[in-house]
Amino acid sequence: MWLKPEEILLKNAFKLWVTENDNEYFVLQRRRGYGEGGGGLTGLLVGTLDTVLDSTSKVAPYRILHHTPDSQVYWSIACGVTKEEIVQHWDWLQQNIMRTLSVFDSSEDITSFVQGKIRGLIAEEGKTSLVLEDDPEKFREALLRFEKWFELPPEEKLVTYYSCSYWKGKVPCQGWLYLSTNFLCFYSYLLGAEVKLVISWDEIWRLEKTTNVILTESIHVLAHGEDHYFSMLLHLNETFVIMEQLADYSIKRLFDKEAFKGEPALSDPLQITKRYAQSATLSSLEAHAKSAQFRTFFRLPKEENLLEVHESFLWVPFSHFNTLGKICLSENYLCFASQDGSQCHIIIPMREVKWICEKKKELINNTDCFLYALLWFLTMKNVFISKAIRGECQSLINHFEDNPEDVTLMVGQKDSSKAVSTEALMTVFHPQDVENLDPKMLKEKMKEQSWNIHFSEYGRGTSMFFTRKTRDLIVRGVPEALRGELWMLFSGAVNDMATHPGYYTELVEQSLGTSTLATDEIERDLHRSLPEHPAFQSDTGISALRRVLTAYAYRNPKIGYCQAMNILTSVLLLYAKEEEAFWLLVAVCERMLPDYFNRRIIGALVDQAVFEDLIRENLPQLVEHMTDLSFFSSVSLSWFLTLFISVLPIESAVNVVDCFFYDGIKAILQLGLAVLDYNMEALISCHDDAEAVTILNKFFDSVTNKDSPLPPTVQQASVGNNDKASHLNVDISELIREAYEKYGNIRLEEVESSRKRNKLCVIQTLEDTTKQNVIRVVSQEVKFNASHLDELYNLFKRQHFRSCYWTMQSPALLHHDPSLAYLEQYQLGFQQFSVLFTLLEPWTFCATKSTLSLWVFRLIDENQDGLINFKEFCCALDTLYYGSFTNKLKFLFKLHLPPGERSEMWKSTQITCDYSFHIKLAGRGKVDLQAYLKQWQNEILKKEETIKDLPRINQTQFIQFSKTLYNIFHGDPEEESLYRAVAHVTSLLLRMEEVGRRLQEPSSPPDFAKLASPSAAEESSTEEASSTPESSDTSSSHNIQDTGPDIPEVQWSFSFEQVLASLLNEPAIVSFFERPVDIQTKLGQAKVAQLKLKANK
DSSP states (O other): OOOEEEOOOTGGGGGEEEEEEEEEEEEEEEEETTSSTTTTHHHHHHHHHHHOOGGGGGGOOOEEEOOOOOOOEEEEEEESHHHHHHHHHHHHHHHHHHHHHHTOOSSSHHHHHHHHHEEEEHHHHHHHHHSSSOOOHHHHHHHHHHHHOOOOOOOOOOOEEEEEEETTEEEEEEEEEEEESSSEEEEEEEEEEEEEEEEEEGGGGEEEEEEEEESSEEEEEETTEEEEEEEOOHHHHHHHHHHHHHHHHHHHHHHHHHTTTTTTGSSOGGGEEEOOOSTTTTTEEEHHHHHHHHHHTTTTOTTOOOOOOEEEEEEEHHHHHHHHEEEEEEEEEEEEEEETTTSEEEEEEEGGOOOOSSSSSOOOSSOOOOOOOOOSSSSSGGGHHHHHHHHHHHHHHHHHHOTTTHHHHHHOOOOOOTTSSSOOOOHHHHOSSSOOHHHHHHHHHHHHHHHHHHHHHOSSTTTTOOEEEHHHHHHHHOOOGGGGHHHHHHHHHHHHHHTTTHHHHHHHHHHHTOHHHHHHHHHHGGGGSSTSSSGSSSSSHHHHHHHHHHHHHOTTTTTTHHHHHHHHHHHHHHHHHHHHHHHHHHHIIIISSSSSSSSSHHHHHHHHHHHHEEEHOOOOHHHOOOOOOOHHHTTTHHHHHHHTTSOOHHHHHHHHHHHHHTTTTHHHHHHHHHHHHHHHHHHHHHSSHHHHHHHHHHHHHEOOTTOOOOOOTTTTOSOOOHHHHHHHHOEEHHHHHHHHHHTTTTHHHHHHHHHHHHHHHHHHHHHHHHOOOOOOOHHHHOOOOOHHHHHHHHHHHHHHHHHHHHOOOOHHHOOOOOSGGGGSEHHHHHHHHHHHHHHHSOOOOOGGGOOOOOHHHHOOOOSSSSSSEEEHHHHHHHHHHHHHHHHHHHHHHHTTHHHHHHHHOHHHHHHHHOOOHHGGGGTTTTOOHHHHHHHHHHHHHHHOGGGGGGEEEEEHHHHHHHHHHHHHHTTTTTTTHHHHHHHHHHHHHHHHHHHHHHHOOOOOOOOOOGGGGGGHHHOOOOOOOTTHHHHHHHHHHHHHTTTTTTTOOOOOOOOOOHHHHHHHHHHHHHHHHHSSOOOHHHHHHHHHHHHOOOOOO
């Protein structure tokens, strides 16, 4: 079969392989120990090794390698189990590839072509297969083993499985690796030794491919502070990619809901499959990952999905030759990228396609768009894609021909509202003087002329060719007059605006006059945004900035407004119209810098970790001197959040923004490395962090833009001191050019891979910080030690996630908000609470578990929001485990009070509810700070509750209380004596109440003799096990009324003091409640049993 081209080393390979056939570009080899001759001792050893290994771990006995005469590098491109299979591949190469290779001039082009062709063949083979798995029967057997060995809920979906070795210490265990939607599992059973491993994806800190002395290549997984290594995988790269996708999927779904929302392809965790299926009912991680990569590369809206990919030639008019690449088709765009992606790429919106032909015709140079949709397909089969495209857009073309006035609507040229500014602020506050051209303005005009020449040759607008020459012009600097247009084009914001005509105006009108926490923060920061620029010293600039930021906060309330957005938006408004600035902000916040502008700035932290990796790789001298690179993370945070705008003068910073819109985050990383490289000697010689910060600040103050045509009144003053004597001025164009020359080899694919790898660690670090903060707060309220609280938190969090593993509509997931206070981030609804409480409660509640769990839930849910946080949960358990006899009895006593009486008892409850209500409205209205301060004051002054504060319980509640005691004692070794003690106390209290009532009323009481006997109480317990305090109260009142019309209804009750005094006289009961319970054993049992419980949908 064809293999994805991978580079291999042949240093010792010829000892294991024999060459069967070769030519100038390909080598066919046979593994020793197979075929004729056997290969002697070496062949015997190789054959024995292959026989011992599992069938899925065997190395195929035949393979084909690609190489070029002037290169020592070999690439594996095919393998085969039989000689007939490999010969068939060899013959195909001879007939279809060898003739074509002669037309290429360089070895690099030959290798690129071969690799592209092999990848295309693999893609074609994958698409023609309509089966979901390689072998359904084998997969079914693997699924049965997976369910038997790991005992996970039946809702858990197995994605794929592999044979591999798991390194437990220094000894490998050969077994099976199972990858499911929510778990990574491994099982091995050799010589009586069983190895079983279950790790949930949301617990992984690091996932990477690694090599060491023992293992040539393996997959490293770090979870719970333990390292796990998996090796001997036949398809290690494929395995790693799937693991990476599943981990990323889990992180987005469970932690990073802001990024996950709006991705319908992954909305159902039960529909995750290994391979792409053409059926519309199934989604695929692989298809989703490819679509995300496709959107990132071509800067397309998030609604676009990659539908088709075909290898093709594109006629390049400026070079007059056909370039090999791939054509990618989405719902609304036709895109092409050359084979290496750097030579050229083009984006053609369907809305601008006027005609499509299958034969070569003369190009049409239209004033509206430059049309290059002339594609020469390699195979006749691929011509159908042209017909498909024609079918997609033919109706639009016909409509536009009949209604030409609608074309303007499609490109977003709808008339704007009068309230919206239609000019860039730089045009208003710094108009160009055409008559008086100084040297800088002359140079600016020369730049404009260079771009005009470029436009005439490569096209202008959405269908322009993106080439190396385009990047060269960007590095030299973009003319002031073209900056807004090019920003819109390079960022893809032009497509957003074209497909959403009038959207911004509607947002402005809807958000006008709204008052939220975001609008308050915006008002506070308006006058801090480029205050030295004349545009933001006037109402014109301030009003435009207010409208853009408020409209975006209204559009995306999850982000709302974050600091640094004002600085970025100010610069966008200088060079783009107001509506364009809005769509540029959308492109930056939602596509180009994902997860940057939220409460936890996860995206910025991830890119800082990527930056640290690049420093280690590219600046080893600096790493040797400063082993702790966290300093660079802290100092560079503003570089990433504001694209260097906050540290560089504005006339220099806009050049950085130019590069960012063209190359994305890669441009910021390159420039950061160049800054550190430029100051290498000074940073190495500094003695502390403060000195290093001073060095960098002075450097940024010295950066100038000698070509900037802006007058001194517009140019930004230095943000630091004026001591520039120690620093020579550095031109921003030279600094950017140096960054591209030294670090331009950084590939976007490597950056994305590093982002995925570091995102796991960043998320888990934030989660660990959250856990430590929660434990620190809760530890002051309970008697559990830090270790027990740590395990309780893990169980609580896992229970929260258990309700999220198999559904997207769980209350726990819907209520999870990382921006909330630490204690409120993870909460349990009743179903999840009931399961976890049953695992951890110290007593056996017999048949009334669910009922009693409900009463406990209602009791500890003080703010009555239907959710329990970790502190409330721990305080309840602390009472049951470490409370005194009085406190435990008081807890059980309060369980049987109706909710209405509890709310009267706790005066602070209403304050808590009010506070919770105001916090929930934070996104819509102002937070009621007075209520918050009032609650804080009451928390400080709140005195400890005494037993005298508890209300009395009536006869129905007392009966239920007695039943609860019977159920608690069920199964205890001293069960009989405990039952007798409860019966004695019940009888005594009833007699006391009867005597007291007789002294007050002459009427005879009802007969309660039955309640005084243990057998009667047990029978009553069985009959009314599921009744709640409220329902019991209702039914009991009816029973009393039915005793006879001549007996008046008599209300009697007991105080807690009476119950406590009576129970204290029973040593068996006191001993039972004061008996210590081993919390560590309970935690261990709960940890094992938690995942085996049936999932609650």
